[in-house]
Amino acid sequence: MKLLWGAFVNNKSFLEEHARLTRRYFMGLVTAGGLLSGAEALAVTQENTKKVKPEKAGARPEPYFTPSMNFRDVSRGKPLPHSLPDEKKREVGLTRDTWRLEVLADPDHPAKIGNPLTRATNNALDFAGLLKLGEKHTIRFAKVMTCLNLGCPLGMGLWEGVALRDVVWLAQPEDKLRRVFYHGYHNNDPKQVFRSSLPVGRVLEDPPGLPPVILCYKLNGEWLDSERGGPVRMVVPEDYGFKSVKWLSHLFLTNLATSNDTYADQGNDVDSPMKTFAATLSIPRTIKAGEALAVTGYAQVGISGLSKVQVSLEPATPAKTVNNIWKDAELLSAPARWTGLMGETILPGTHGFDATGKPQSWPMRLTNAHWATVLPGVPAGEYTFRCRTIDAQGIAQPLPRPFRNSGHAKIETVTVSVQ
Ligand SMILES: Nc1nc2c(c(=O)[nH]1)N[C@H]1C(S)=C(S)[C@@H](COP(=O)(O)O)O[C@H]1N2
Ligand SMILES: [Mo]
Numbered sequence: 001m002k003l004l005w006g007a008f009v010n011n012k013s014f015l016e017e018h019a020r021l022t023r024r025y026f027m028g029l030v031t032a033g034g035l036l037s038g039a040e041a042l043a044v045t046q047e048n049t050k051k052v053k054p055e056k057a058g059a060r061p062e063p064y065f066t067p068s069m070n071f072r073d074v075s076r077g078k079p080l081p082h083s084l085p086d087e088k089k090r091e092v093g094l095t096r097d098t099w100r101l102e103v104l105a106d107p108d109h110p111a112k113i114g115n116p117l118t119r120a121t122n123n124a125l126d127f128a129g130l131l132k133l134g135e136k137h138t139i140r141f142a143k144v145m146t147c148l149n150l151g152c153p154l155g156m157g158l159w160e161g162v163a164l165r166d167v168v169w170l171a172q173p174e175d176k177l178r179r180v181f182y183h184g185y186h187n188n189d190p191k192q193v194f195r196s197s198l199p200v201g202r203v204l205e206d207p208p209g210l211p212p213v214i215l216c217y218k219l220n221g222e223w224l225d226s227e228r229g230g231p232v233r234m235v236v237p238e239d240y241g242f243k244s245v246k247w248l249s250h251l252f253l254t255n256l257a258t259s260n261d262t263y264a265d266q267g268n269d270v271d272s273p274m275k276t277f278a279a280t281l282s283i284p285r286t287i288k289a290g291e292a293l294a295v296t297g298y299a300q301v302g303i304s305g306l307s308k309v310q311v312s313l314e315p316a317t318p319a320k321t322v323n324n325i326w327k328d329a330e331l332l333s334a335p336a337r338w339t340g341l342m343g344e345t346i347l348p349g350t351h352g353f354d355a356t357g358k359p360q361s362w363p364m365r366l367t368n369a370h371w372a373t374v375l376p377g378v379p380a381g382e383y384t385f386r387c388r389t390i391d392a393q394g395i396a397q398p399l400p401r402p403f404r405n406s407g408h409a410k411i412e413t414v415t416v417s418v419q
Pocket of ligand 2: 146
């Protein structure tokens with residue numbers, strides 16, 4: 001937690017951006033003759049910046065794009081591959097000049113391939129070869145990295161690399177290919193291997209609006225560092241983090257139709273794409289009777305998109321929502337500056353952005369969006385504040401459920417005491 005506070009103190013720009021966006025919204029309410037006086041609006045925006053809850057990973061005050069070192073690290077491995085000494089990294093192919101990727105038929109359920117890429121035959125793909133593919137076609141997209149087993153995002157990234165399909169084709173698959181299995185380096189210990197997989201259909205075609213699955217070598221415009229899975233990791237745009245295997249070392253082309261993911265062995269639903277949900281960033285825990293309640297937060301825009309953030313404030317007893325009175329919060333526009341990137345601008349050709357670096361639509365799937373709201377004053381008592389999202393199909397998200405094998409699916413609730 002101390003470390004997170006360190007990041008918090010050193011990286012004010014996300015907070016500043018959040019405050020700037022929310023201030024514009026609150027001041028707008030004043031000129032519209034709304035709920036707040038000018039003095040109140042100033043007071044809540046100043047208050048807001050003090051009340052951010054840095055203990056929530058995705059809520060960390062940080063630039064819009066999270067610096068690589070500020071991602072929360074949940075990697076497995078003893079020792080952690082990124083903690084190996086440089087010499088060992090060079091020995092096992094964890095540096096850019098020693099990295100090799102083998103592309104093989106799965107020994108147990110082989111696909112028929114014409115050109116396996118192996119170290120033994122000296123044709124494994126090296127970093128220069130990967131960059132060469134990248135010269136022909138680089139893929140770049142924004143995506144929030146979220147762990148299926150945690151509630152909050154680990155970090156927001158601009159990921160860059162080569163389409164996985166371009167690498168699969170190098171191996172000349174001919175027949176009996178149903179899935180691509182992929183492994184990351186784990187100390188040459190079979191028990192430690194971290195692996196995941198995708199149906200070949202997802203590798204070869206992209207669902208509407210989604211970028212390709214990539215072999216990623218850059219994050220936020222810089223070489224992917226060792227802690228984030230460098231030199232090369234998989235990044236699967238629409239999925240939770242466990243599909244984005246780090247320290248990528250092997251692709252196995254298989255005729256097996258089922259997943260062999262490490263996360264499947266651990267009791268998780270491995271076919272669950274990223275959910276849409278809302279969370280608070282700043283909310284007062286106590287207010288005076290009759291005083292307006294100003295709240296700000298962010299939403300993770302999952303696979304189902306985002307059309308609205310909604311909030312409710314109800315007496316804390318009974319514990320369940322009885323009235324179901326949801327009010328629309330204000331979804332704030334895209335950041336004006338893409339803080340956390342070199343030059344704070346988006347390069348042309350980035351998926352989902354136009355040639356001038358503006359998002360083609362907002363909110364954008366797979367990213368974080370900001371929201372803010374002001375609720376009218378209520379009589380004294382204990383209240384429960386809730387926030388949720390309405391996805392692009394008009395369905396309230398997340399669909400709450402008692403089991404969480406498919407990822408965090410809770411409506412955020414905060415107790416507010418009105419005195
Ligand atoms: N090789 C390897 N890749 C891995 C993991 C791992 O332990 N080893 N963890 C996965 C999980 S569970 C998540 S949530 C993401 C986290 O990515 P990050 O470290 O960039 O935040 O990496 C994934 N890739
Ligand atoms: Mo994870």
